[in-house]
Amino acid sequence: MTGAVFLRGDRVTLRTVERDDVDFVHAEKNKPEVHRSFVWPYPETRDDVEEYLLEGDGTKLLVWAADANGDPERVGQVGLGVEDERTRHGGLGVWIAEPYWGEGYGTEACERLVAYAFAERNLHRVTARVVEGNEGSKRIWETLGFEHEGVHRDAEFVNGAYRDVHVYGVLESEWRERDED
Amino acid sequence: MPGAVFLRGDRVSLHTIEEEDLGLLNENVNDPRVRRPLTNASATTMAETEAFYENVVCDDDGVNLLICVHDGDDAVDGDAKRGDGDPVPVGDVALFDVDERTRSAEIAIAVHPEYWSNGYGTAASRLLVAYAFDERNLHRLQARVMATNDASRRIWETLGFTHEGRVREDQFDGGEYRDTHYFGLLEREWRAREG
Numbered sequence: 001m002t003g004a005v006f007l008r009g010d011r012v013t014l015r016t017v018e019r020d021d022v023d024f025v026h027a028e029k030n031k032p033e034v035h036r037s038f039v040w041p042y043p044e045t046r047d048d049v050e051e052y053l054l055e056g057d058g059t060k061l062l063v064w065a066a067d068a069n070g071d072p073e074r075v076g077q078v079g080l081g082v083e084d085e086r087t088r089h090g091g092l093g094v095w096i097a098e099p100y101w102g103e104g105y106g107t108e109a110c111e112r113l114v115a116y117a118f119a120e121r122n123l124h125r126v127t128a129r130v131v132e133g134n135e136g137s138k139r140i141w142e143t144l145g146f147e148h149e150g151v152h153r154d155a156e157f158v159n160g161a162y163r164d165v166h167v168y169g170v171l172e173s174e175w176r177e178r179d180e181d
Numbered sequence: 182m183p184g185a186v187f188l189r190g191d192r193v194s195l196h197t198i199e200e201e202d203l204g205l206l207n208e209n210v211n212d213p214r215v216r217r218p219l220t221n222a223s224a225t226t227m228a229e230t231e232a233f234y235e236n237v238v239c240d241d242d243g244v245n246l247l248i249c250v251h252d253g254d255d256a257v258d259g260d261a262k263r264g265d266g267d268p269v270p271v272g273d274v275a276l277f278d279v280d281e282r283t284r285s286a287e288i289a290i291a292v293h294p295e296y297w298s299n300g301y302g303t304a305a306s307r308l309l310v311a312y313a314f315d316e317r318n319l320h321r322l323q324a325r326v327m328a329t330n331d332a333s334r335r336i337w338e339t340l341g342f343t344h345e346g347r348v349r350e351d352q353f354d355g356g357e358y359r360d361t362h363y364f365g366l367l368e369r370e371w372r373a374r375e376g
Contacts, residue, residue, distance in 0.1 A: 084351075127348065149349060152363060153345060154321050162321075
């Protein structure tokens with residue numbers, strides 16, 4: 001079963017998470033290149049994934065794009081978590097299955113999700129964190145006009161070494177200005 | 182009489198938190214002068230503080246300790262001069278969000294306003310930072326400070342933390358969005374400094 005379209009972009013659609021998505025997420029999110037990209041060095045069983053996807057916190061959406069024949073296929077997942085309702089502060093996460101890296105799907109999906117965060121959820125700012133070395137993710141936030149707000153030194157450990165964590169943020173006022181341009 | 186001494190310094194000592202200390206902690210967490218810089222806008226009942234004590238202080242990987250100043254210290258005024266020789270509780274300090282994999286944790290402190298400006302916060306934080314690196318084998322410590330909180334900021338600067346960024350407008354106080362400053366200290370920096 002294909003999830004319902006919740007947000008629509010030019011090349012991607014963001015659809016509701018359904019039980020049929022569990023196998024895709026389970027297979028793709030465990031792969032070393034993917035689990036290392038967002039630093040989650042713990043194997044997840046199918047049950048873990050099912051619980052996280054269907055019962056976990058935050059707004060989760062599956063990212064779909066058109067395959068070579070123009071048929072929709074799953075390419076990744078995005079998430080928006082409201083860290084604090086009082087300060088209207090949210091956090092973003094994204095991963096794209098490795099075969100689809102470099103296509104711009106992550107950027108387009110995140111662009112839709114940020115627009116939703118401000119236009120529908122009334123957030124004041126959203127934050128994204130990237131581990132040093134993850135150039136694909138860095139590019140997403142830079143492309144979307146996020147400001148680089150700091151470097152938390154040695155805050156992560158990937159591939160045998162401590163790595164810096166970069167913090168990016170965008171305010172609702174900045175997003176509106178950008179949308180008007 | 183405060184709980185057992187866990188870390189000892191010249192001017193302050195850090196003790197285990199006992200049930201009789203919860204009144205002070207509850208007063209602190211509700212006092213606008215303390216809770217607002219700590220970005221806590223919720224009222225905390227004594228029952229919630231007791232639950233925090235059971236669930237976090239007594240049953241968590243972090244460390245929460247009571248800051249006590251030594252009785253007779255001239256810098257202490259008011260109730261502190263009880264003259265009974267017991268250390269006087271002035272606040273608490275905590276190591277939390279301990280991540281064993283990345284060997285990192287966050288540090289935070291709350292001193293009762295009656296005892297501000299005596300350097301107790303810095304002295305207590307120094308003891309806990311040394312403990313984090315020397316006993317807990319941590320690699321990195323983080324501290325967060327709201328942009329308006331100069332006193333806290335000075336603690337981390339005095340202890341050699343590096344300013345690692347300014348997250349814009351993620352807090353709200355006094356009718357305005359406020360920035361948060363991030364500070365970090367690595368074990369090698371601490372050793373170079375202390376050695």
